[in-house]
Amino acid sequence: MPINYYIFLSVALFCIGVAGVLTRRNAIIIFMCVELMLNAVNLLLVAFSKMHHVALYKINPEAGINGQIFVFFIMVVAAAEVSVGLAIIVMMYRNTHSVDVNFLNRLKH
Amino acid sequence: MINYIYLVPLFPLLGFLLNGLLRNKLSKSLTAFIGCGTILASFLLSAAIFTEVSKAGFQAQTVTLFPFIQVNTLKIPFAFQVDQLSTLFLLIITGVGFLIHLYSTSYMHEETGDHYARYFSYLNLFVFSMLLLVLGANYVIMFIGWEGVGLCSYLLIGYWFKNLDYDNAAKKAFIMNRIGDLGFLLAVFLIISKFGSATFADIYPKAPQISVRALTAITLLLFIGATGKSAQIPLYTWLPDAMAGPTPVSALIHAATMVTAGIYMIARSNILYTLAPTTQTVVAITGLATALLAATIALKQNDIKKVLAYSTISQLGYMFLGLGVGAYTGSVFHVMTHAFFKALLFLGAGSVIHAIHEQDIRKMGGLRKFMPITHITFLFACFAIAGIPPFSGFFSKDEILAAAYQKNPVYYVIGVFTALLTAFYMFRLYATTFLGTFRGENAHIEDHHDMQSAEPGSEPASHNHEPDSHSIHESPAAITIPLIILAILAVIGGFLGIPEVFAKDLHWLGHFLGPVFQASTNKQAAVLFPPSQELTLMGISVAVALIGVITAWTRFSRKPELEEPTGIGAILANKWYVDEIYDALIVRPLNAFGKFLNNVIEKSVIDWAVNGAGRIVQYSSRQIRLIQSGQVGGYVLLMVVGMVILFIVELFVKK
Amino acid sequence: MSPTQILFWSLSVLALFSAIMMVASKNPIHSVLWLIAVFFSISGHYILLNAQFLAIVNLIVYAGAIMVLFLFVIMLMNLNADTEPQKNKWLKIAGVIAGGALLLVFVAALKNADLKNQIAQVNGGNIGLISNLGLSLFHDYVIPFEISSILFLSAMVGAVVIGKRE
Numbered sequence: 001m002p003i004n005y006y007i008f009l010s011v012a013l014f015c016i017g018v019a020g021v022l023t024r025r026n027a028i029i030i031f032m033c034v035e036l037m038l039n040a041v042n043l044l045l046v047a048f049s050k051m052h053h054v055a056l057y058k059i060n061p062e063a064g065i066n067g068q069i070f071v072f073f074i075m076v077v078a079a080a081e082v083s084v085g086l087a088i089i090v091m092m093y094r095n096t097h098s099v100d101v102n103f104l105n106r107l108k109h
Numbered sequence: 110m111i112n113y114i115y116l117v118p119l120f121p122l123l124g125f126l127l128n129g130l131l132r133n134k135l136s137k138s139l140t141a142f143i144g145c146g147t148i149l150a151s152f153l154l155s156a157a158i159f160t161e162v163s164k165a166g167f168q169a170q171t172v173t174l175f176p177f178i179q180v181n182t183l184k185i186p187f188a189f190q191v192d193q194l195s196t197l198f199l200l201i202i203t204g205v206g207f208l209i210h211l212y213s214t215s216y217m218h219e220e221t222g223d224h225y226a227r228y229f230s231y232l233n234l235f236v237f238s239m240l241l242l243v244l245g246a247n248y249v250i251m252f253i254g255w256e257g258v259g260l261c262s263y264l265l266i267g268y269w270f271k272n273l274d275y276d277n278a279a280k281k282a283f284i285m286n287r288i289g290d291l292g293f294l295l296a297v298f299l300i301i302s303k304f305g306s307a308t309f310a311d312i313y314p315k316a317p318q319i320s321v322r323a324l325t326a327i328t329l330l331l332f333i334g335a336t337g338k339s340a341q342i343p344l345y346t347w348l349p350d351a352m353a354g355p356t357p358v359s360a361l362i363h364a365a366t367m368v369t370a371g372i373y374m375i376a377r378s379n380i381l382y383t384l385a386p387t388t389q390t391v392v393a394i395t396g397l398a399t400a401l402l403a404a405t406i407a408l409k410q411n412d413i414k415k416v417l418a419y420s421t422i423s424q425l426g427y428m429f430l431g432l433g434v435g436a437y438t439g440s441v442f443h444v445m446t447h448a449f450f451k452a453l454l455f456l457g458a459g460s461v462i463h464a465i466h467e468q469d470i471r472k473m474g475g476l477r478k479f480m481p482i483t484h485i486t487f488l489f490a491c492f493a494i495a496g497i498p499p500f501s502g503f504f505s506k507d508e509i510l511a512a513a514y515q516k517n518p519v520y521y522v523i524g525v526f527t528a529l530l531t532a533f534y535m536f537r538l539y540a541t542t543f544l545g546t547f548r549g550e551n552a553h554i555e556d557h558h559d560m561q562s563a564e565p566g567s568e569p570a571s572h573n574h575e576p577d578s579h580s581i582h583e584s585p586a587a588i589t590i591p592l593i594i595l596a597i598l599a600v601i602g603g604f605l606g607i608p609e610v611f612a613k614d615l616h617w618l619g620h621f622l623g624p625v626f627q628a629s630t631n632k633q634a635a636v637l638f639p640p641s642q643e644l645t646l647m648g649i650s651v652a653v654a655l656i657g658v659i660t661a662w663t664r665f666s667r668k669p670e671l672e673e674p675t676g677i678g679a680i681l682a683n684k685w686y687v688d689e690i691y692d693a694l695i696v697r698p699l700n701a702f703g704k705f706l707n708n709v710i711e712k713s714v715i716d717w718a719v720n721g722a723g724r725i726v727q728y729s730s731r732q733i734r735l736i737q738s739g740q741v742g743g744y745v746l747l748m749v750v751g752m753v754i755l756f757i758v759e760l761f762v763k764k
Numbered sequence: 765m766s767p768t769q770i771l772f773w774s775l776s777v778l779a780l781f782s783a784i785m786m787v788a789s790k791n792p793i794h795s796v797l798w799l800i801a802v803f804f805s806i807s808g809h810y811i812l813l814n815a816q817f818l819a820i821v822n823l824i825v826y827a828g829a830i831m832v833l834f835l836f837v838i839m840l841m842n843l844n845a846d847t848e849p850q851k852n853k854w855l856k857i858a859g860v861i862a863g864g865a866l867l868l869v870f871v872a873a874l875k876n877a878d879l880k881n882q883i884a885q886v887n888g889g890n891i892g893l894i895s896n897l898g899l900s901l902f903h904d905y906v907i908p909f910e911i912s913s914i915l916f917l918s919a920m921v922g923a924v925v926i927g928k929r930e
Contacts, residue, residue, distance in 0.1 A: 020787035022859025080919035
């Protein structure tokens with residue numbers, strides 16, 4: 001498949017994630033939108049990895065493998081991030097009995 | 110000896126600091142001692158240097174003390190010029206200055222201790238500045254002194270600062286001087302840009318290589334400075350008002366020394382003027398016009414000091430005429446003799462004022478009986494200023510008039526006419542003051558108040574010292590001794606410059622100053638003057654002066670002019686309404702313009718802009734404040750908008 | 765249209781539709797379920813690209829572990845559609861417009877990019893196989909791998925510390 005298709009698909013997913021972050025107030029949904037954005041990027045990385053592979057496999061049979069390794073690490077980091085992030089959200093719910101980010105307006109002061 | 114030249118201005122500076130800083134601690138006699146002693150020390154040192162300079166074969170020297178301004182290639186050292194001209198002025202300044210200091214110790218005796226010290230500190234500062242002006246080896250140092258004397262003049266005119274009129278007179282003098290100083294300053298800039306130096310020794314040899322137009326501009330600007338300092342048309346009106354200061358101040362600053370600064374400066378720059386004939390004409394005509402105008406005004410003045418002030422302006426006009434026609438030696442000669450006889454006249458007037466606490470000559474008369482020394486010295490001074498031989502004024506004035514005749518006979522005719530007026534008004538003053546009978550007795554009760562304001566320095570004494578003929582007596586020795594010394598000088602001072610007609614090679618001053626004016630004399634075509642013609646000219650001027658003296662004497666000694674003048678006399682008494690014209694032409698339009706700027710431009714434009722800027726900032730910050738809501742969502746939105754803008758700029762706009 | 769292409773298009777449509785529904789649905793539970801659908805379709809894409817290992821990891825880690833965690837949290841908090849207060853309408857529109865503008869900018873920028881001849885290989889290549897990836901991971905990337913284990917440890921500690929009741 002032409003790489004364009006993957007790029008546009010990823011960008012579309014990413015922008016849906018951005019729009020979700022901007023429009024929702026529920027901290028958990030916002031968090032999920034961030035995950036969606038990460039996945040959009042992952043998809044693009046894999047597509048690029050395959051693109052490089054098809055261009056260079058005659059010289060280097062393992063060309064493009066780095067991109068997939070990178071995706072792996074992103075998943076690792078995302079898992080760690082989710083564990084901490086959800087802990088923070090639980091903590092916040094415990095204190096405010098809400099997951100509305102608008103309650104978190106301490107930055108004003 | 111010449112290397113100790115820096116001590117000459119240092120002594121008065123020391124006196125100024127001592128008297129000024131310790132004015133509450135020193136006793137009056139100590140103050141007087143410091144004030145006079147420092148000037149005497151300067152005088153003795155100046156005399157010693159003068160003897161060295163007057164030796165044959167002396168070359169002009171420059172004593173550099175330290176570098177003052179150094180910018181790139183421009184070097185302006187703090188240096189003193191030691192030559193015939195500057196040492197001659199040193200002698201006049203410190204000599205006359207010392208006599209006037211001595212005189213002041215008695216004249217100002219009624220002041221309280223701290224004011225007394227303040228007076229002497231100002232006077233010392235003035236002498237310091239004047240010495241700096243005269244000694245400076247470049248225009249910048251000269252300018253320091255030039256500004257310094259202006260400041261001291263301001264301080265001393267406004268010495269009795271509680272009187273608002275005196276303050277205004279001081280301000281007037283200061284502002285008029287500033288106008289002239291601007292010209293001087295511009296001239297200095299022009300000189301530096303044209304010559305690359307401000308030092309006299311560098312400039313004058315290079316002058317012939319500079320275009321005449323540039324020289325004309327420089328000399329005209331310098332002349333503007335001179336009209337301010339030396340009270341010439343159009344900036345002369347401050348000098349009569351400057352008589353608000355104590356009389357010794359009038360004698361020292363506004364007659365003998367400071368007002369001759371302009372003459373000194375032009376005489377110093379003589380080569381520049383010789384090379385710029387246009388400026389010379391302007392200088393000559395201005396000087397002549399000033400001389401005539403001031404002389405006509407002096408005819409109808411009734412304040413003893415005002416008459417002397419206008420005669421000073423008139424005599425300064427003569428000096429400028431001399432400079433304009435190239436008679437530099439004659440001008441400097443006249444500066445010297447004028448310093449003697451005008452200081453004497455002022456001090457004599459001060460002695461009279463001291464005795465009867467009155468400045469209006471209509472309320473004087475017959476003082477010859479009561480004040481013999483003052484009378485006789487005053488008479489000598491009058492003869493000197495009127496130009497009666499063999500008094501000093503005759504020689505110097507005649508030298509200028511002879512040179513003027515060479516240049517243009519019209520100058521000579523007007524000059525002689527002015528000399529007639531001079532003789533007339535001086536003897537009107539003399540006759541009204543000293544001859545006839547005393548007219549003060551019945552006038553003093555109701556005029557008591559005026560007298561206080563006329564001379565507040567003598568205020569406490571005037572209560573029990575009513576001016577009637579019985580209590581008038583001669584002034585103390587501290588006043589009469591300077592009078593006598595100055596009278597001797599005023600009588601014999603002229604013999605320093607005996608014209609060639611009378612005796613070959615006896616013009617000592619001309620020989621002495623020769624090296625200073627060497628370059629100019631070489632440039633000027635020396636017109637040989639047939640002796641018979643010169644004698645005729647002298648005869649005419651003496652005869653004219655005698656006519657003036659005799660007319661005035663006979664007319665005013667019996668029946669002085671007491672009633673208010675009418676017709677042309679009223680115009681003259683009101684000084685040709687020059688002050689009023691200046692007021693209408695310059696002061697009031699400027700005030701109106703200032704008011705316009707204040708009311709219209711300031712309020713509606715500048716205030717509007719300033720307040721508007723504040724209001725815009727306030728309004729916009731009140732609006733922008735709302736963005737800082739603390740809502741994370743809002744921040745993220747702004748971040749995304751920022752990103753979009755950055756992407757647009759990066760991807761589309763930049764290409 | 766080859767089967768691969770049919771698969772690609774249908775997976776793409778599914779991913780986009782599910783993503784939009786995830787953002788749009790009011791109930792958080794529905795959002796989680798739609799997001800799982802997105803992850804499944806992305807995994808399908810991975811398989812199309814012969815990245816089998818990543819496809820499986822994606823399913824296990826994201827769709828399995830992470831999303832279940834999300835579900836747990838939502839259920840713990842007992843959130844439902846009514847609990848979320850409506851956001852300012854204008855701010856919502858602004859958010860959508862900003863996201864749309866970002867998309868527009870990207871599309872406009874990439875539209876003319878010279879990528880027509882670049883092909884992402886589908887149905888071929890073996891770099892996505894677990895053996896190849898494992899070789900590379902434990903050979904070239906062993907230090908980042910170990911560092912990521914430390915990251916996990918610290919994340920664990922952080923989660924415990926934050927979640928602990930004072």
